[in-house]
Amino acid sequence: MAVKIMNMSQHIGLSHDCWALGRKLLIVFASVGLGACVAPNAKSPTDAVMPVVAPAPEPVRTSAIVLPESDSPLGGYLAGRLARRELDGAEASKYFSQALDDDPENPDILNSAFLALHNQGRMSEAVVLARRLVDVKPNAAVAGLTLAIDAVMRGEYGEAEERLNILPLQGYNALLAPLLSAWVAVGQGRFAVAHTKIDSIDSNQAFFVFRDFHRALISDLAGENKIAERSYLAAHDVQSGGSYRTVTALGGFYQRSGRLDDATALYEDFLENNPDSVWFEAALARVAEGRHTQLMTRDARDGAAEAMFGVASALLQENASKAALIYSRLAVYLKPEFDAGNMLLGETLEVFDKHEDAIAAFELIPADSPLSWTARLKIASNLDELDRTEEAVALLRRLSVERPGRSDALISMGDMLRGQERWRESITAYDEAFERIGTPERRHWRSLYARGISLERAREWPSAERDFLTALDLVPDQPFVLNYLGYSWVDQGINLERALEMIERAVDLRPNDGYIIDSLGWAHYRLGNYQRAVDYLEQASEDLPGDSTINDHLGDALWRVGRRFEANFQWQRALTLGADEDAEIIEAIKQKLEHGLLPSPVADGGG
Numbered sequence: 001m002a003v004k005i006m007n008m009s010q011h012i013g014l015s016h017d018c019w020a021l022g023r024k025l026l027i028v029f030a031s032v033g034l035g036a037c038v039a040p041n042a043k044s045p046t047d048a049v050m051p052v053v054a055p056a057p058e059p060v061r062t063s064a065i066v067l068p069e070s071d072s073p074l075g076g077y078l079a080g081r082l083a084r085r086e087l088d089g090a091e092a093s094k095y096f097s098q099a100l101d102d103d104p105e106n107p108d109i110l111n112s113a114f115l116a117l118h119n120q121g122r123m124s125e126a127v128v129l130a131r132r133l134v135d136v137k138p139n140a141a142v143a144g145l146t147l148a149i150d151a152v153m154r155g156e157y158g159e160a161e162e163r164l165n166i167l168p169l170q171g172y173n174a175l176l177a178p179l180l181s182a183w184v185a186v187g188q189g190r191f192a193v194a195h196t197k198i199d200s201i202d203s204n205q206a207f208f209v210f211r212d213f214h215r216a217l218i219s220d221l222a223g224e225n226k227i228a229e230r231s232y233l234a235a236h237d238v239q240s241g242g243s244y245r246t247v248t249a250l251g252g253f254y255q256r257s258g259r260l261d262d263a264t265a266l267y268e269d270f271l272e273n274n275p276d277s278v279w280f281e282a283a284l285a286r287v288a289e290g291r292h293t294q295l296m297t298r299d300a301r302d303g304a305a306e307a308m309f310g311v312a313s314a315l316l317q318e319n320a321s322k323a324a325l326i327y328s329r330l331a332v333y334l335k336p337e338f339d340a341g342n343m344l345l346g347e348t349l350e351v352f353d354k355h356e357d358a359i360a361a362f363e364l365i366p367a368d369s370p371l372s373w374t375a376r377l378k379i380a381s382n383l384d385e386l387d388r389t390e391e392a393v394a395l396l397r398r399l400s401v402e403r404p405g406r407s408d409a410l411i412s413m414g415d416m417l418r419g420q421e422r423w424r425e426s427i428t429a430y431d432e433a434f435e436r437i438g439t440p441e442r443r444h445w446r447s448l449y450a451r452g453i454s455l456e457r458a459r460e461w462p463s464a465e466r467d468f469l470t471a472l473d474l475v476p477d478q479p480f481v482l483n484y485l486g487y488s489w490v491d492q493g494i495n496l497e498r499a500l501e502m503i504e505r506a507v508d509l510r511p512n513d514g515y516i517i518d519s520l521g522w523a524h525y526r527l528g529n530y531q532r533a534v535d536y537l538e539q540a541s542e543d544l545p546g547d548s549t550i551n552d553h554l555g556d557a558l559w560r561v562g563r564r565f566e567a568n569f570q571w572q573r574a575l576t577l578g579a580d581e582d583a584e585i586i587e588a589i590k591q592k593l594e595h596g597l598l599p600s601p602v603a604d605g606g607g
Contacts, residue, residue, distance in 0.1 A: 105136055107133065107136050107137040107140075110129060110132055110133045110136065110137075111133055111137070111140060111143070113129055114126055114129040114130055114133055114142075114143055115142070115326075117129060118142070118146065118326060118329060119325055119326070119329070121329055121332075121333075123146075123150075123329065123333045126146060127146060127147065127150045129143075130143035130144075130146045130147050130150075131147065134147065138166070139168050141167065141168050141170065141171070141173060142326060144163055144166065144167050144168070145163075145167060145173065145176065145330070146330065147163050148160050148163035148164050148167065148180060149180075149304065149308070149330045149333065149334055150333075151163060152180070152183070152184065152187065152300060152301055152304045152334065153301060153333065153334050155187065155301075157184045157187040157188050157300070158188075160180070160184045160187075161181065161184050161188075164177055164180055164181050164184065172311055172315070172323065172327075174204075175201065175204075175207050175210060175311060176307060176308075176311060178197045178198065178200050178201050179197075179198075179201070179210060179214055179304075179307040180304055180307055181197045182194040182195075182197035182198045182214060182218060182303075183214075183218075183300045183303035183304045183307065184300060184304075185197060186218055186221065186299075186300045186303060187299070187300030187301075191218065191222045194218050195215065195218065195219075198211055198214055198215045198218065199211075199215075208234075209235050209238050210307075210310055210311075212231045212232075212234040212235040213231070213232070213235035213245075213246060213249070213310070214303065214306070214307065215227065215231040216228050216229075216230075216231035216232040216234075216235060216249065216250075216253075217249065217296065217297045217303055217306065218303065219231060220232075220249070220253055220295060220296075220297075221295060221297060221298070221299075221303075225253075225257065228253060229250075229253065232246065232249060232250040232253060233250070236250055242266075242269075242270060244279055244340070245296075245306075245309075245310075245340065247266060247267065247270045247280070248283075248296060249296045250266060251263045251266050251267055251280070251283055251293075252293040252294070252295065252296060254266065255286065255287060255291075255292050255293050256292050256293065256295075260287050260290070263283075263287050264284065264287050267280040267283050267284050267287070268284070275443070276408060276443070278370070278373045278374070278406075279370045279371065279374075280370065281370070282368075282370055283370070301334055301335060302334075302335060304334055305331045305332075305334040305335035305338055305341060306331075308327045308328070308330045308331035308334065308341075309327075309328070309331040309338070309340060309341050309344060311327050312324045312325075312326075312327035312328040312331060312344055312348070313344055315327065316328075316344065316347065316348055316351070321348060321351040321352065324344075324348045324351075325345075325348045325349070325352070328341060328344045328345040328348050329345065331344070331345075332345055332361075336364075339365050339366070339369045339370075339371050340371065342361045342362070342364045342365055343361075343362065343365060343371050343374070343375060343378075345361045346358040346359075346361035346362040346375070346378060347378070349361060350378075350382065353385070355382040355383075355385045355386050356382075356386065358378070358382050359379050359382045359383070362375040362376070362378050362379050362382075363375075363379065373399070373403075376395065376399060377396075377399070377408065377409065377412055379395065380392040380393075380395045380396050380399075380409075380412060380416075381412065381416075383395065384416045384419070389416055389417075389420055392416055393413055393416060393417070396409045396410070396412055396413040396416070397409075397413065400413070400432070404436075405436065406436065407433040407434070407436040407437050407447075408433075410429050410430070410432045410433035410436070411429070411430065411433045411447050411450075413426075413429040414426045414427075414429035414430040414433065414447075414450060414451065414454070415450060417429060418450060418453065418454050421457070423454045423455075423457045423458040424458055426450075426451075426454045427451060427454045427455060427458060427460075430447065430450065430451035430454065431451075433447065434447070434451070440470065440474065441474070442474045442475060444474070445471040445474045445475045445478060445481070448467045448468070448470050448471040448474070449467070449468065449471050449478075449480065449481050449484070451467050452464045452465075452467035452468045452471065452484070453484070455467060456488060461488075461492075464488075465485070465488075468481055468484060468485040468488075469485070472485070477505065477509060479505075479506040479509040479510045479513070479516065480506075482502040482503065482505055482506040482509075483502075483503055483506040483515070483516045483519050485499075485502060486498075486499040486500070486501075486502035486503040486506065486519060486523065487499075487503065487519040487522065487523075490503070490519070490522055490523045490526045491522075491526075493526060496523070496526060496527055499523055500520075500523045500524070500527065503516065503519045503520045503523050504520060506519070506520075507520050512543070514539075514540045514542075514543030514544035514547070514550070515540070515544065515547075515550075517536055517539050517540040517543065518536070518537060518540035518544075518547075518549070518550045518553060520536050521533045521534075521535070521536030521537035521539075521540055521553060521554075521557065522537070522553050524536060525537075525553065525556060525557050525560070528600065530557055530560040530561050530600075531561055533553075533557040533560075534554070534557045534558060534561055534563075537550065537553050537554040537557050538554060540553075540554075541554050541570075546577060547577070548573075548574045548575075548577035548578030549574070549578075551570045551571075551573045551574035551577060552570070552571060552574035552578070552585075552589060554570045555567045555568070555569075555570030555571040555574060555592070556592075556597060558570060559592075559596060559597050560597070560600060564596065567596075568593060571589050571592050571593050572593060574589055575589045575590065575593070
């Protein structure tokens with residue numbers, strides 16, 4: 001499986017105790033973004049992968065659901081729950097609807113059916129069930145919020161106000177209720193009331209960035225320029241360089257105010273902090289041509305959509321993916337043409353491995369959007385996840401031709417081909433990318449590391465070693481590079497003392513990484529420190545019991561310290577776990593099971 005484009009959102013954040021349960025939550029007013037390519041932890045040259053630098057997605061099951069039609073509400077409900085667990089929204093909706101036919105007032109079934117439709121984006125149907133649900137369960141928070149959003153979308157601000165007034169102020173609603181109430185007041189032309197609602201967000205510092213940003217948007221819409229600028233700056237300054245949304249809004253404000261130099265400086269500052277971004281190229285061109293830009297939020301609907309988007313972004317950053325999906329669906333329901341909202345929705349769907357749906361969301365972003373380039377890179381990534389790698393590579397090739405000065409499409413192509421173990425082709429893609437990059441900078445270490453992996457696997461060790469060393473020149477304490485290069489030297493029996501130092505440093509930096517601990521154990525093995533090797537390899541095996549290479553290494557070390565029954569057990573386990581390994585490795589393990597190890601060529605260091 002090829003690696004994914006990482007969501008490296010530009011964000012604003014503070015860490016505070018918040019939400020009703022008091023857990024520590026980093027509130028991030030995040031945009032959607034483009035970042036580096038990542039995959040599971042790298043442990044050795046046998047794993048051609050990139051390091052994890054973002055939280056892993058929630059586990060996804062892919063087994064097919066084979067359940068008969070049930071005539072009982074319980075049967076339909078249970079089948080729906082299984083379908084929901086398998087993330088099959090269509091099947092979940094079908095089974096929950098079947099259960100509802102038999103038990104139409106059951107609040108649990110109503111809620112499950114409502115959420116299944118909601119998660120699929122079938123909002124008109126979800127709204128119908130939300131009305132039924134709040135009739136039997138008035139405190140159903142998501143249903144009540146959905147009905148309030150639906151009222152805003154229809155311009156029924158009185159109904160929206162009533163819904164928000166009875167909304168339970170728990171969890172995320174403690175922030176959303178006043179934000180949405182403020183925008184409802186804007187829809188009613190009551191700007192003073194809107195400001196009062198915004199000002200009520202003063203009990204939790206984590207919410208202040210939302211408060212300031214929405215105060216700025218409302219003031220900008222009302223023509224209250226001094227308040228707008230002061231509030232935009234308060235939201236922007238929480239993070240050096242700002243987020244995509246705050247920079248977009250503040251830059252537009254400067255442009256409409258005729259302060260073109262301020263707008264240019266703002267956009268250029270963002271690009272300086274995010275040198276690979278393409279988001280403000282069009283904005284800078286508009287400034288150069290003296291063209292203005294529209295308000296980010298032109299009415300109450302836009303403002304409410306922005307509120308839903310902001311909270312959904314924060315939730316996705318915090319790995320609260322299920323809640324992020326709910327709020328991002330509501331954002332694009334309010335504003336279907338919302339580019340940032342569709343980007344966020346696509347990124348959220350990626351977490352659930354809903355790659356077809358993610359592609360559909362990204363495809364809603366028009367070609368002239370600042371987010372179009374990022375969206376198309378993400379489409380390619382999702383095509384690859386669907387095993388449509390040739391389509392993905394073709395798209396990336398077109399992108400590389402479209403922007404001959406950029407390297408990111410080629411790097412993504414190299415990562416995909418590397419993930420397919422097409423080493424030579426991936427090297428060609430990386431080489432083209434580095435021709436465009438010229439002299440690598442610190443931010444290019446991952447791509448050097450990735451090309452080094454492909455070069456090593458293609459048996460071009462001198463070139464691979466050069467890339468690893470260059471990456472370490474740029475980022476001297478990068479644990480994955482330290483580990484990969486150190487392991488490679490150990491495996492070749494060269495530079496052993498230096499390799500051991502490098503791997504020990506990698507362990508210091510990532511003390512709970514089983515793959516790196518395995519490397520340290522293997523380094524001690526190659527140095528003849530067999531007991532120390534056993535100690536580290538047993539720890540690595542406990543952390544990663546299903547890894548065939550670690551079990552194989554542990555078997556070798558156990559044999560050397562005389563624990564031969566246990567060694568055979570580990571080799572047998574490695575053989576079982578490594579059914580898909582290289583044929584030479586499988587044969588080598590079989591030979592060890594039959595004959596054991598030859599006498600050690602290294603003097604026993606005793607450990």
